[in-house]
Amino acid sequence: MSLTLFVTIDGFKPSLSAVASGGRAYPLSEAALLLIDQIDYAITLFFGVELLVRFIGEPRKRDFLKNGWNVFDSAIVLISMLPINRSESAFLLRLLRIFRVLRLICVLPKLRFLIDSMLKAIPRIFYVCLLLFIIAYIYGPFGSTVFADTDPARWSGVGTALLPLVQVMTLSSWETVMLPIQQVFPFALLRFAL
Numbered sequence: 001m002s003l004t005l006f007v008t009i010d011g012f013k014p015s016l017s018a019v020a021s022g023g024r025a026y027p028l029s030e031a032a033l034l035l036i037d038q039i040d041y042a043i044t045l046f047f048g049v050e051l052l053v054r055f056i057g058e059p060r061k062r063d064f065l066k067n068g069w070n071v072f073d074s075a076i077v078l079i080s081m082l083p084i085n086r087s088e089s090a091f092l093l094r095l096l097r098i099f100r101v102l103r104l105i106c107v108l109p110k111l112r113f114l115i116d117s118m119l120k121a122i123p124r125i126f127y128v129c130l131l132l133f134i135i136a137y138i139y140g141p142f143g144s145t146v147f148a149d150t151d152p153a154r155w156s157g158v159g160t161a162l163l164p165l166v167q168v169m170t171l172s173s174w175e176t177v178m179l180p181i182q183q184v185f186p187f188a189l190l191r192f193a194l
Contacts, residue, residue, distance in 0.1 A: 040080070043080075044077065044080040044081060047073065047076065047077050047080065048077050048081070050073075051070075051073050051074060051077050054070065055070075072102070132169065136162055136165040136166065136169065137158070137162070139161075139165055140158040140159075140161040140162050140165060141158050141161075143155050143161045143164070143165065144156065144157055144158050144160070144161040146185075147181050147185075147188075150180060150181055150183075150184045150185070151180045151181060154177060164177040
C-alpha cells in the first residue's frame with residue numbers, strides 16, 4: 001500500500017465517520033439506519049486496526065500514550081466499541097464519536113497550519129476584544145449622559161449602555177437603537193457612525 005493511498009484512506013475515514021454520524025440527525029428508514037450502523041462498525045474496526053498497528057510499531061510501548069493523538073484515538077475507539085442502542089441515553093456517546101473527524105487535522109498539513117495559526121492568534125484576539133471594550137466603555141458614559149432622558153431603557157446607566165453599543169458595533173439591529181435618539185437629536189447619526 002502506497003503512502004498516498006494510506007493518507008487518502010486516513011483522511012477518508014474521519015470524513016465518512018462524520019457523514020455517518022450526521023446522517024443520524026435526519027429521520028431515516030430502518031434500512032438506512034442499519035447501513036449507517038454498518039458503516040460506523042467498519043470505521044471503528046479500521047480505527048482499531050490502525051491503532052493496533054501504531055501500538056505494535058511503537059518501539060517503546062509505554063511511550064505510546066504520551067502522544068496526545070494516540071490518547072485521543074484510543075479514547076474514541078474505546079467509546080466507539082461500546083454497544084450503543086438508538087435510545088436517547090446513547091446520545092452522548094454518539095456525540096463523542098463525531099470527534100473522530102478531528103483526525104483530519106493530522107492528515108491535512110494545511111489544516112494543521114491553519115489551526116496552529118488560529119491558536120497563535122488567540123492572544124491578539126484577546127487584545128482586540130479588550131480594545132473594543134475600552135472604546136465601548138468610553139462611549140458608554142457619553143451615551144448614558146446624553147441619551148438617558150430620550151431612551152432610558154437603553155441608556156439609563158453605563159452598564160445598560162454597553163448593550164446598545166455592542167449592537168451598534170456589530171450592526172445587529174443598530175437602527176432600532178439609533179431611531180429613537182435621532183428623533184430628538186437629528187445629528188445623532190454622526191455619533192453612531194463614529
